[in-house]
Amino acid sequence: xxxxxxxxxxxxxxxxxxxxxxxxxxxxxxxxxxxxxxxxxxxxxxxxxxxxxxxxxxxxxxxxxxxxxxxxxxxxxxxxxxxxxxxxxxxxxxxxxxxxxxxxxxxxxxxxxxxxxxxxxxxxxxxxxxxxxxxxxxxxxxxxxxxxxxxxxxxxxxxxxxxxxx
Amino acid sequence: xxxxxxxxxxxxxxxxxxxxxxxxxxxxxxxxxxxxxxxxxxxxxxxxxxxxxxxxxxxxxxxxxxxxxxxxxxxxxxxxxxxxxxxxxxxxxxxxxxxxxxxxxxxxxxxxxxxxxxxx
Numbered sequence: 387x388x389x390x391x392x393x394x395x396x397x398x399x400x401x402x403x404x405x406x407x408x409x410x411x412x413x414x415x416x417x418x419x420x421x422x423x424x425x426x427x428x429x430x431x432x433x434x435x436x437x438x439x440x441x442x443x444x445x446x447x448x449x450x451x452x453x454x455x456x457x458x459x460x461x462x463x464x465x466x467x468x469x470x471x472x473x474x475x476x477x478x479x480x481x482x483x484x485x486x487x488x489x490x491x492x493x494x495x496x497x498x499x500x501x502x503x504x505x506x507x508x509x510x511x512x513x514x515x516x517x518x519x520x521x522x523x524x525x526x527x528x529x530x531x532x533x534x535x536x537x538x539x540x541x542x543x544x545x546x547x548x549x550x551x552x
Numbered sequence: 553x554x555x556x557x558x559x560x561x562x563x564x565x566x567x568x569x570x571x572x573x574x575x576x577x578x579x580x581x582x583x584x585x586x587x588x589x590x591x592x593x594x595x596x597x598x599x600x601x602x603x604x605x606x607x608x609x610x611x612x613x614x615x616x617x618x619x620x621x622x623x624x625x626x627x628x629x630x631x632x633x634x635x636x637x638x639x640x641x642x643x644x645x646x647x648x649x650x651x652x653x654x655x656x657x658x659x660x661x662x663x664x665x666x667x668x669x670x671x672x
Contacts, residue, residue: 465599472583482586482652486657486658502632508592514664517661
């Protein structure tokens with residue numbers, strides 16, 4: 387039974403997500419569209435599961451929600467800071483820097499979320515991963531103290547992600 | 553002051569703020585002179601700028617009495633795809649050595665973009 391369930395729904399969360407996206411694409415809720423969305427959500431994870439064999443053990447949705455709020459707030463604050471940098475700092479005085487963030491996260495999904503968060507918050511872009519996946523290369527637009535930026539990323543985002551993908 | 557008027561005002565305000573951020577992003581793209589610093593401008597436009605424009609679209613649809621949810625989907629797709637394209641541009645400039653060489657990683661041998669066979 388459990389094996390049949392695992393075969394039918396390799397990624398249950400993805401199934402629900404695809405159904406929700408389908409309903410939202412229609413822009414109105416009707417029973418037929420929900421059923422069709424669930425059919426799509428069953429077929430697509432099944433035929434793509436070859437390329438995605440593992441799934442995260444457990445995701446704490448409550449912590450994920452507060453993480454999203456923190457990130458959205460940071461995007462707004464960082465946007466204002468970067469807009470100020472663009473308008474006020476001349477190119478000659480700009481201090482871009484590479485920083486290396488040592489990773490404690492192991493799961494690929496968690497590292498993807500962290501890299502995406504770093505890129506979405508303006509002022510930092512995640513550029514590359516080391517060949518064995520233990521460090522993340524981040525480019526900073528303008529900073530006086532690269533170490534502080536690294537500690538900020540580790541304390542603010544990675545610590546929360548470690549709790550979410552526990 | 554009716555609700556739909558408030559929504560129209562909100563839409564106008566978010567249009568203004570959104571286009572302000574888009575213009576700052578464009579100025580950044582034109583002003584910076586290095587591929588890696590230039591990359592920072594589009595990520596800003598992609599988040600708050602487009603976000604505010606889509607919020608204006610939601611409010612406007614609400615004021616017209618025809619609520620729409622497509623904007624949330626656009627936002628979600630942008631948030632998922634923007635980091636990927638930024639990452640690819642960064643990888644290309646590392647690979648082509650058009651930017652300052654990155655420092656060595658702390659634990660592993662090298663960055664995955666530079667980890668290529670020598671004789672090719």
